[in-house]
Amino acid sequence: MRKLMLAALALPVLALPVFGTAAKAADTVKIGYIDPLSGGGASVGEGGLKTFQYLADEINAAGGILGQKVEIVPLDNKTNPQESLIQAQKAVDAGIHYITQGNGSAVAAALSEFVAKHNSRNPGKEMLYFNYAAVDPILTNEKCNYWHFRWDANSDIKMEALTNYMKGVPSIKKVYLINQDYSFGQSVRTEARKMLAAKRPDVQIVGDELHPLLKITDFAPYIAKIKASGADSVVTGNWGQDIALLLKAAADAGLKVNWYTYYAGGAGGPTAIKQTGLDHQVFQITEGVPNGGHQAAIDFEKAFRAKVGMSLWYPRAVNEMRMFKAAAEKAKSLDPVKVAAALEGMEFEVLDGGKGEMRKDDHQFLQPIYISSFGSRTDKEPFDEEGTGWGWKVAAKVDTAQATLPTTCKMKRP
Amino acid sequence: MLELIVISTLNGVLFGMLLFLLSSGLTVIFSMMGVLNFAHASFYMLGAFFGYQLTRWIGFWPALILAPLLVGAVGMVVERYGLRQTHKHGHVAELLLTFGLAFAIEQVVQMIWGKLPMDYRVPALLDFPAFTIFSTNYPAYKMFMLLVSVTIFIALLVVLKRTRIGLIVQAALTHPSMVAHLGHNVGRVFMLVFGVGTALAAVAGVIAGPALVTQSDMAALLGPILFVVIVVGGLGSLPGAFFASLLIGLVQTFAVSMNGSLASLFGPLDPGIGPSLLTDVWNVTIAQIAPILPYVLLVLVLIVRPMGLMGTRET
Numbered sequence: 001m002r003k004l005m006l007a008a009l010a011l012p013v014l015a016l017p018v019f020g021t022a023a024k025a026a027d028t029v030k031i032g033y034i035d036p037l038s039g040g041g042a043s044v045g046e047g048g049l050k051t052f053q054y055l056a057d058e059i060n061a062a063g064g065i066l067g068q069k070v071e072i073v074p075l076d077n078k079t080n081p082q083e084s085l086i087q088a089q090k091a092v093d094a095g096i097h098y099i100t101q102g103n104g105s106a107v108a109a110a111l112s113e114f115v116a117k118h119n120s121r122n123p124g125k126e127m128l129y130f131n132y133a134a135v136d137p138i139l140t141n142e143k144c145n146y147w148h149f150r151w152d153a154n155s156d157i158k159m160e161a162l163t164n165y166m167k168g169v170p171s172i173k174k175v176y177l178i179n180q181d182y183s184f185g186q187s188v189r190t191e192a193r194k195m196l197a198a199k200r201p202d203v204q205i206v207g208d209e210l211h212p213l214l215k216i217t218d219f220a221p222y223i224a225k226i227k228a229s230g231a232d233s234v235v236t237g238n239w240g241q242d243i244a245l246l247l248k249a250a251a252d253a254g255l256k257v258n259w260y261t262y263y264a265g266g267a268g269g270p271t272a273i274k275q276t277g278l279d280h281q282v283f284q285i286t287e288g289v290p291n292g293g294h295q296a297a298i299d300f301e302k303a304f305r306a307k308v309g310m311s312l313w314y315p316r317a318v319n320e321m322r323m324f325k326a327a328a329e330k331a332k333s334l335d336p337v338k339v340a341a342a343l344e345g346m347e348f349e350v351l352d353g354g355k356g357e358m359r360k361d362d363h364q365f366l367q368p369i370y371i372s373s374f375g376s377r378t379d380k381e382p383f384d385e386e387g388t389g390w391g392w393k394v395a396a397k398v399d400t401a402q403a404t405l406p407t408t409c410k411m412k413r414p
Numbered sequence: 415m416l417e418l419i420v421i422s423t424l425n426g427v428l429f430g431m432l433l434f435l436l437s438s439g440l441t442v443i444f445s446m447m448g449v450l451n452f453a454h455a456s457f458y459m460l461g462a463f464f465g466y467q468l469t470r471w472i473g474f475w476p477a478l479i480l481a482p483l484l485v486g487a488v489g490m491v492v493e494r495y496g497l498r499q500t501h502k503h504g505h506v507a508e509l510l511l512t513f514g515l516a517f518a519i520e521q522v523v524q525m526i527w528g529k530l531p532m533d534y535r536v537p538a539l540l541d542f543p544a545f546t547i548f549s550t551n552y553p554a555y556k557m558f559m560l561l562v563s564v565t566i567f568i569a570l571l572v573v574l575k576r577t578r579i580g581l582i583v584q585a586a587l588t589h590p591s592m593v594a595h596l597g598h599n600v601g602r603v604f605m606l607v608f609g610v611g612t613a614l615a616a617v618a619g620v621i622a623g624p625a626l627v628t629q630s631d632m633a634a635l636l637g638p639i640l641f642v643v644i645v646v647g648g649l650g651s652l653p654g655a656f657f658a659s660l661l662i663g664l665v666q667t668f669a670v671s672m673n674g675s676l677a678s679l680f681g682p683l684d685p686g687i688g689p690s691l692l693t694d695v696w697n698v699t700i701a702q703i704a705p706i707l708p709y710v711l712l713v714l715v716l717i718v719r720p721m722g723l724m725g726t727r728e729t
Contacts, residue, residue, distance in 0.1 A: 037629050042529035181702060199450050202624070211670075212705050217635055218429050221670040225423040225701075226669075227550055241627055254543060254551035268531050268627070386533075 011280035027070045029064075029334055031056070031130075032099040033136060034084055034111065037076035040411035041103050043267045044240045048102060048132070048157035048317070049074055050308050055321040064332060065325045079103055079214065081110035088114050092127065097336045100320070102133025102152070103240075105184040111140060112148045119147055119414070126336040130324065132317050134264075135193075136184050137248050140362040144409035147336075149343055149363045151316040151323075155187050155237065155262075157405050158285045160396040161369045162235075162260055163195040165283075172258070173204045174230035178222060180242055181210040188237035188262070206231050214240060217250035226255060233258040244268030246280070251275035259283065264374065265313060265392065280375035280393065288315030289372045289392050291381035297352045301383060313383055318351045318363070323358070337414070355400060362409035369403040371396045417548040422671045423664065424547070428556050430663025432622055437655045438566055439614030442574075446583050446607045447651030448505065449497060452512040455637035456519035457612040458602040461485045461619025462628045463523055466533040466534040474537035482616040489612025493605045516633065520682060524630045532628040559621055566614065567656050574652065583607055642712045648725020658723060664706045669704035 033052055036045035049072070054069040064070060066251060069407060073096060075087035084107045091099055101111055108131055117131045131139065137157040167174055177192055179185030189208060196203050206229040207265075214221075217244040223246075227232060234257050238246055243263050250257075251272050264273065273282045288300045290311060297315070304312050312318070324339070327346060331338035342355045345360040356367035372392040377384060384391045440454040451457075464484055468477035500507040535541075536555045543551035568634065574580035586593045586603045593602045626632065643662060647654030676696045715722060 038524070038529065041631065042631060043531050046529045052516070124688055215635070215705055217632075218425075220425040220428070221422060221704075224418065224425055224550065225671050226717070227548075228418045228421070241629070243626060244531070252551065252553045252556070254546070271533065297428040360534075 006393060008243065008317070018363045027067070028069045029098070030071045030073050030094070031097045032073050032075050032088070032094075032096040034075045034077050034091070034099055034101045034107075035089045035103050036079040037074060039078045041079040043238050044259070045076075045079075046101055047267060047310060050379065051304075051314050051317050052100065052321070054304060054308050054320060059325055061136070061327030063269065065328050066332070068334065070321075076102075077107060079107065079145040081107050082239050083236055084110055085114055088118075092125075093117065097125075097127045098130065098324070099127060100132055102131065102314075103206030104408070105134045105139065105187075105231075106182055107144060108136065108139055109183070112143065112145045115147045116145045117272050119277055123372060126340075128336045128340055130320055132314060132320050134184070136185070136187055138187070139309075140364040141408045144362045144407070144411060146363070146411055146413055147340065149340075149358060151320040151365045153287060153352040153367065153403060154364060154405075155184060155368055156191050157364075157403055158262060158369065159191040159195055160405055161371065162283075162285050163192070163199050163218075163367055163378050164402070165371045166233075166260065167199045167395050172200070172203055172233045174229070174231045174233070175236045176207040176209070176226050176229055176257075178207070178209040178211070178226070178234060178236050178238070180213040180238055181279060182199055182213050185210060185213070185237055188235075189395070192235050201359065211242075214242060216245065219246045222246070222248045223253045223255050226250075226257070227253065233260060235260045237262045237265055239263040241268065244272055245273035249274065251277075257281075261285075265311075265385065267405065268386075269375060270388050270390065272384075274388040274390050278375075279390075280373040282374045284374070284392065285369060286315070287319075287350070287367050287369055288312075289370045289394050291372075291377075291378065291392055292352050292361065292394055294351075294353035298382070300351060305383075311383065315363075316367075319348065319356065319367070322351075323348050346373065356399070362407040363411075365405065366400050366404050368400050369398040371398070396405065418671050419594065421548060422667045423551055426659065426664035426667035427561060428663070429667060430660040431560045432618070433643050433663055434567065434656050434659035435510040435559070435563045435621065436615065437640045437647075437659060438570060438652070439611040440616065440640055441644050441647070441650060441652055441655040442570065443501040443608060444610035444644065445652070446587055446611075447604055448587060449508050449512070449608075450505075451611070452509060452637075453492075453515040453519060454512075454615055455633040455640060456516045457485055457615040458619040458622070458636070459523060459633040460488065460519060460629070461616025461624035462534070462618075462632060462728065463527055463532070464616065465620030465623050466527075466532045466628050469534065469537075474539075478617070478620050481620045485616035485619075486609040486613030489610035490605050492612075493608035494601075497608065498604070499600060511671070516637070520630060521635060527630065529630050531726040532623075534623045536624045539576075543557075555625060559625065562617070562621060566617070567652070570652055582654060632633040639708055642708045644722075645712055646708075646715050646722055648722025651722065654722055654724030659721075662711065665707055665711065666704055669707050670701050672700040675699045 033049055035048055036042050052072045056072050059070050062383050077084040077087050111129055113126055119126045131150040133152050135152050137154045137156040140150055177189050179189045261284050264282050264284045301312055327339050327342040331342040343358050346358045348356050350367050351354040354368040356365055358365050373389055373395050374392055377391045381391045381393055436458055443449055443451050463480055464481035465477045468481050496510055500511050539556050540555040542554050544554040544557045545552055582598055586600050590600045599615055643658045644655055647658030675698055
């Protein structure tokens with residue numbers, strides 16, 4: 001009996017790695033999904049995984065890519081750069097030529113370097129890195145790399161669009177910056193300072209906070225500080241539980257400010273906003289909005305929600321997978337070198353409508369950007385979030401031409 | 415300024431009380447059984463998930479009673495079939511057992527509930543601001559948390575120091591064979607103590623679940639700081655844990671509210687030095703290092719006063 005109980009306890013631990021590795025098949029194209037599936041980033045990573053699996057199913061239902069089935073291989077990196085390199089090596093060992101990742105720019109920088117090194121040492125066995133969410137500008141500027149492609153607008157582009165919007169809101173007088181203490185959060189804070197100073201010199205920055213990444217359980221002290229500063233608007237690049245808990249603490253304390261965020265739409269965010277009662281006072285910047293009104297996007301959102309049971313956080317993942325397929329078909333090959341060449345400069349009709357382009361100079365995808373606010377809905381906004389009854393409403397659309405910044409990348413081509 | 419001090423004090427006390435709620439069970443188990451339970455935060459997480467599930471089925475208030483009972487039962491099973499077997503091999507074996515258990519519980523929780531945060535909400539009865547000070551609301555739920563925490567502290571003190579049960583439990587630790595000769599079942603006493611300790615963790619879980627996030631990494635987030643609390647307070651000392659929790663809550667909250675850095679104290683560095691490790695250190699604010707301060711405190715206490723604030727023996 002005792003042994004049996006011990007075995008019952010030990011079984012889940014032993015069983016996980018065994019079932020975790022998916023079965024291998026000969027004619028599949030595998031994409032290694034390297035993102036947090038445990039730890040503080042797990043909720044976001046899990047959502048991304050479901051999205052990619054849905055997209056793979058969609059492609060497979062239409063016959064796959066060049067007759068090959070797409071398979072997503074989940075690799076848990078715990079949002080840790082070192083762990084990511086181990087997972088990337090695992091992908092190499094499993095014969096995977098495409099990896100995708102999004103959470104954490106420190107991770108992205110490590111992976112980009114890994115892929116570059118791997119490709120220069122193993123000609124003929126190249127791999128490509130598709131980045132769907134790590135937005136540190138450095139990845140397509142100083143540290144740009146031929147084998148890295150980014151579908152999300154980088155943080156500077158987002159800030160450019162956001163500050164262009166804030167420029168037209170005269171009620172903004174005092175801004176508080178709160179960000180996660182790592183490369184991305186720091187770049188958000190510097191750009192926000194720089195761009196606000198240029199576009200709205202009258203705006204006062206009354207606070208500039210950096211807090212540890214995914215480690216805070218109670219944001220109440222930070223909220224107290226924001227309140228004491230007298231800010232009327234908060235700008236934050238926080239994601240994952242850091243934005244959900246921040247908004248939750250604000251809701252508890254009854255803090256009434258406007259929030260200009262990158263990722264308020266992540267898991268738990270909408271619920272917290274509803275609690276604060278901040279009707280259309282929390283803004284988010286994305287490359288797509290469920291209630292954007294573009295028919296193809298609405299149909300996709302409907303089907304996605306029905307099957308996956310969550311709203312689509314990553315329209316860019318849709319663009320990524322569809323462009324991958326288009327590029328492979330254009331190159332008539334799944335050879336990463338040829339796919340990379342086909343992706344460069346490729347134009348593409350994005351999910352939410354409008355033209356996007358994978359800029360050849362730095363492999364940054366340029367696309368229309370939306371600023372939306374969260375709150376009560378009218379007939380024009382069919383989708384709500386997290387069962388709150390509230391939904392996103394487009395506040396402004398920034399066309400591709402206005403959502404573009406020059407790059408300093410000097411691309412080394414093989 | 416006054417506003418920030420008042421609010422930070424309140425926030426610090428509230429956070430400190432949450433820490434105490436969590437560490438009380440750990441202290442009880444350690445002081446009564448001598449077992450440093452590494453899986454304590456996992457029982458707290460289990461409490462939160464049980465609480466969430468039961469709240470869905472039967473409502474929050476029954477869940478607040480039932481979830482700790484269930485977790486306590488799990489704890490007793492662990493003691494009866496796990497710890498009691500390893501006890502004869504010494505404390506290291508017990509430590510390793512609870513260490514392994516923490517991982518096992520996390521995996522089981524992930525298998526059952528997944529890794530996404532649960533939609534665990536504050537009960538409607540307590541979902542209103544209790545009072546407003548300097549136009550900051552304090553939710554009634556946090557006051558409830560405070561109340562539960564203080565109640566548990568007093569109840570535990572009374573039971574351990576003023577009743578026969580406490581007497582037997584304490585005697586069982588130091589003189590197990592004597593207590594056994596007097597006709598008490600020492601094994602059962604330990605089992606009950608462990609059950610009560612884990613049930614206390616579960617109470618913390620049920621209550622903290624809606625206030626923080628109920629997610630499979632919640633144990634890992636709060637686990638390390640619990641050890642800081644009990645080491646700073648003095649291993650095995652209940653009042654010590656109480657005051658250490660308050661201290662840590664206040665230290666952390668006040669540190670967050672401060673913006674001072676070496677640069678603001680001594681002026682900015684000569685720009686000629688350029689970006690380097692020194693400029694990083696120079697510009698770091700107290701707010702930025704707030705989360706590591708408890709651990710600094712831990713190290714300092716271990717060096718300067720190894721028995722902790724109110725402990726009676728060396729760690």
